[in-house]
Amino acid sequence: MPELPDVEGFRKVLQSCAQGRVIRHVDVRDAGVLHGVSARRLRDALEGRRITRVERHGKWLLARTGGPTLALHFGMTGLLLCAHPDDAAEPHDRVLFTLARDRQLRYRDQRKLQGLWLADDASDVVRLLADQGPDALTVDREEFETALASHRGRVKAVLIDQSVLAGLGNLLADEILWRARLRPATPANALTGPERRRLYTQMRRTLRPAVTAGRVPPRPTWLTGHRDAPDPHCPRCGTALRRSRVGGRTTVWCPECQGEANGDGKEEGT
Known part of the structure; x- marks a missing residue:
């Protein structure tokens, strides 16, 4: 099960693969990992947006765009990886974010116990993380x-x-x-x-x-x-x-x- 160190690793993957780049295409291969958002709305909200900042709080990742924020949680079997768009997708690759000709961010999860959320604004992010305590890495x-x-x-x-x-x-x-x-x-x-x-x-x-x-x-x-x-x-x-x-x-x-x-x-x- 991914814990803080694993998710911090995923944050680095997200940062190196996607930060500063425009999301050109969102391919939802399994809508079962989406929470409170349809595949169409996710595409409409994120395609053409630039990922400006990447954050982690506990086991959550936040990809901010200056507008909507993509929130990711990895449950027991989730992970995040950077691939080439031409690489064959694995059976458990649930959502693919194409960022450039040679970069594609992939959310992979076998058991689908958590997944992806879309927060429309900062207040939505606050509500999404309202039940989270302080981060174990930064708590004083x-x-x-x-x-x-x-x-x-x-x-x-x-x-x-x-x-x-x-x-x-x-x-x-x-x-x-x-x-x-x-x-x-x-x-x-x-x-x-x-x-x-x-x-x-x-x-x-x-x-x-x-x-x-x-x-x-x-x-x-x-x-x-x-x-x-x-x-x-x-x-x-x-x-x-x-x-x-x-x-x-x-x-x-x-x-x-x-x-x-x-x-x-x-x-x-x-």
Whole structure:
């Protein structure tokens, strides 16, 4: 599932492929990824428009034109790529934006759980993102700590709640909590001041290299590099990793580094 680092990578693709260029043609191959806009209206609104600025907020991308704004969300399987217009389209290429003779932006998505929106003006963009919290990459420490202290839910569930903090997903939350040595099921408002500060610091330290890699990298020294192993062990202490359900998501954690289960819910298979 694309998380903040993946979407930041898509932002760079969109910027390098399309920013400053005129959308010459919009080919909607599957209207099932359009939300609140028809294929015809999307074409009429965007063809002939120049993409002037590209932004990301959490898992959302915004392509601004000085008029309508194209908003993209990638769900679980979406991605964005720059191709040549003569390249054969893949079965899951849903919308193609031809920008020049040699440039075509493609929205590709297998499961079609999210897709594309069209915001007519700035107020529409505000309404579209109204339920999003501050971006995890740019949120300051005070705002981050205040958000955690005001929520009683389990800290893992709070971290992946986009209305609290935009951009974090399952892999990032597990990685950050492991680095911060905090149990995923600890109530967010029960964290101490030093724990909240440690969590913020580890979030920043995790996001920087992940954004550079364009993904949550499965490095040997990262939890992410071990979580899918047949017999996963903690890369820090060697303890067998546990799997639980927190916030409806499979959660991987180390009972030694992050403390034994205490209200963590049933482990999978029990």
